[in-house]
Amino acid sequence: MSKPVVFGQNLSRYYEVSGGVFKKPGLVKALDGASFTLEPGKTLAVVGESGCGKSTLARLVSMIEPPSGGTLEIDGKPAVVGSVEHRKTVQIVFQNPFGSLNPRHKVGTILEEPLRLNTDMDAQARRKRAEETMERVGLRLEHYERYPHMFSGGQRQRIAIARALMLNPRVLVLDEPVSALDLSIQAQVLNLLADLQDELGLAYMFISHDLSVVKHIANEVMVMYLGKVVEAGKTTDLFEKPRHPYTAALLSATPKADPAKKSHRIMLTGELPSPLNPPKGCAFNPRCAYATEECRRSAPKLEAVGVTQVACFHPLG
Numbered sequence: 001m002s003k004p005v006v007f008g009q010n011l012s013r014y015y016e017v018s019g020g021v022f023k024k025p026g027l028v029k030a031l032d033g034a035s036f037t038l039e040p041g042k043t044l045a046v047v048g049e050s051g052c053g054k055s056t057l058a059r060l061v062s063m064i065e066p067p068s069g070g071t072l073e074i075d076g077k078p079a080v081v082g083s084v085e086h087r088k089t090v091q092i093v094f095q096n097p098f099g100s101l102n103p104r105h106k107v108g109t110i111l112e113e114p115l116r117l118n119t120d121m122d123a124q125a126r127r128k129r130a131e132e133t134m135e136r137v138g139l140r141l142e143h144y145e146r147y148p149h150m151f152s153g154g155q156r157q158r159i160a161i162a163r164a165l166m167l168n169p170r171v172l173v174l175d176e177p178v179s180a181l182d183l184s185i186q187a188q189v190l191n192l193l194a195d196l197q198d199e200l201g202l203a204y205m206f207i208s209h210d211l212s213v214v215k216h217i218a219n220e221v222m223v224m225y226l227g228k229v230v231e232a233g234k235t236t237d238l239f240e241k242p243r244h245p246y247t248a249a250l251l252s253a254t255p256k257a258d259p260a261k262k263s264h265r266i267m268l269t270g271e272l273p274s275p276l277n278p279p280k281g282c283a284f285n286p287r288c289a290y291a292t293e294e295c296r297r298s299a300p301k302l303e304a305v306g307v308t309q310v311a312c313f314h315p316l317g
Contacts, residue, residue, distance in 0.1 A: 003076075005170050005203050006038035006061060006090070011070035013056050017276065028275045030056040032227040033070070035302075038171065041197060043204040045218035045235070047211060047250065049272055053227040054207045058175045061205055062092040074171075084118050091164035095176035097156035101148040107134075107159055108144040114166045129166065137162045137192060154185035158192065165196070175207045190217060211254040215239055223247045226275060226283040228299075233308030243305050243315040245288050282313070290314045 013031040031053040038044050046054040060067050063081050072079040074089050094100040101110055111130040115121050121129070131141055137158045148156055157177065164172055174193070178186040194217065196202060208214050214221060214235070221238050223231040223246065231244040242248040249266040268287045273279055281298050285291040294313050302311040 002039040002041070004037040004039055005075060006036075006205070007071070007073040007076075008034060008036050008061070009071040010035055011057070011060055011072060012068050013053075013060055013065070014068040026276045029227045029278070030275065031060065031067075034222070034224070034229050035070075036222055036229075036232070038203045038205060040170065040203050041201045042219045043197070043206050043217055045206045045208055045214040045221045046224060047208055047214055047221060048224040049209065051226070051272055051275065052224040054224055055175055056227075057224075058092060058173045058205065058207050061171075062090050062173045063087075064092070087114075087118055088167045089169055090171040090173065091167065091169040092173040092175060093157075093160050093164050093177050096180050097153065097160040098148060100160055101156060101163075103148055106145055106147055107139075110148070110159065111163055111166055114163065118167060130162075133162045133165050136165070136196070152185075153181050154188060157181065157189055161189075161192070161196075165200075169202070171203045171205065173205045173207070176209070177206075178213065179208070179210065186213070193217070211239075211250060215254075223250070226273060226278055228283060228311065229302055229309075230284065230311045231308055232302070237307045241306070241308075241316075243308055243310040244284075244312050245290055245314075245316065246284050248316060282311075 011031060011034045012029065015028045015030060017026045017028055034057055036044060046057055048054055059065050060072060063079050063086050066081045074086055079086055108127065108130055111133060112126040115126045115129060131144065134141065134143060139155065139158055139162065148159065151159065178189050181189060190213065197204060206214065206218060218235045220233065221235050222229055223244065225246050231238065231242065231247045238247065239251065242251055249268050252266040270287045273283065273286065279286050280296060282295045282300055285295040288295065292314065300311045300313050302309050305315045
């Protein structure tokens with residue numbers, strides 16, 4: 001087992017929101033006690049519905065913002081917001097490549113910017129590094145002088161990946177990196193990410209709601225619901241035998257490649273609760289078919305059930 005490059009323990013991120021003129025400010029627990037490790041050459045997928053806290057976790061790991069509580073270590077050292085060393089180790093690739101690329105700058109300028117800000121490399125060395133990285137992600141050298149609007153969505157995402165690689169990071173946080181792309185282009189970008197991981201030994205935190213993608217690229221999966229981790233384990237174990245009712249519902253909604261395999265769709269009732277006013281006890285209890293009085297009264301802890309970690313008083317058999 002490799003030494004973890006990222007270690008998170010009980011990470012939380014809370015936001016105080018205005019309650020209006022006559023109400024007290026509210027507290028949104030966007031992330032509430034997530035623990036994980038990320039090893040070189042491995043992929044940890046973080047999945048769940050919109051609003052579950054997965055993108056908040058991505059921002060914490062990439063240190064766009066600090067955690068409200070818990071421990072985050074990169075290479076055994078406490079993570080620090082704005083640290084050059086941290087930026088050189090962890091980079092993030094966002095969902096929308098067009099929104100994350102400056103439309104006024106040429107590709108070469110976009111790629112060289114991290115080097116200008118974080119290294120003392122001269123112009124010639126920066127250009128050489130940019131051109132090498134472009135070739136590595138499947139872009140041609142003539143693309144160096146073009147603007148982002150001249151590219152397709154898949155090419156723009158390759159530019160975003162190239163920019164993330166410029167500082168030779170050890171970790172890439174991939175926040176829904178293919179969800180804005182056509183299916184055929186998704187496969188190309190995922191294959192590129194797999195090749196880069198094999199070649200460079202990168203660790204990936206892959207944020208996604210698409211379990212059909214996660215199944216094929218992740219070594220481990222962490223399922224989140226309303227800011228909390230409800231199940232975590234190896235991908236094969238979790239897909240083969242989900243223990244949490246929420247995980248089972250997510251998997252039942254995933255299209256199957258084999259039409260001969262029959263699947264029973266588990267329909268969740270009700271809407272995702274407001275993070276401003278979460279349910280008492282287990283956050284999933286209003287939508288769970290197995291909820292009891294204990295679930296409505298107390299919040300379960302994440303504990304080992306078989307080979308996975310599950311936060312449920314009544315795990316599935």
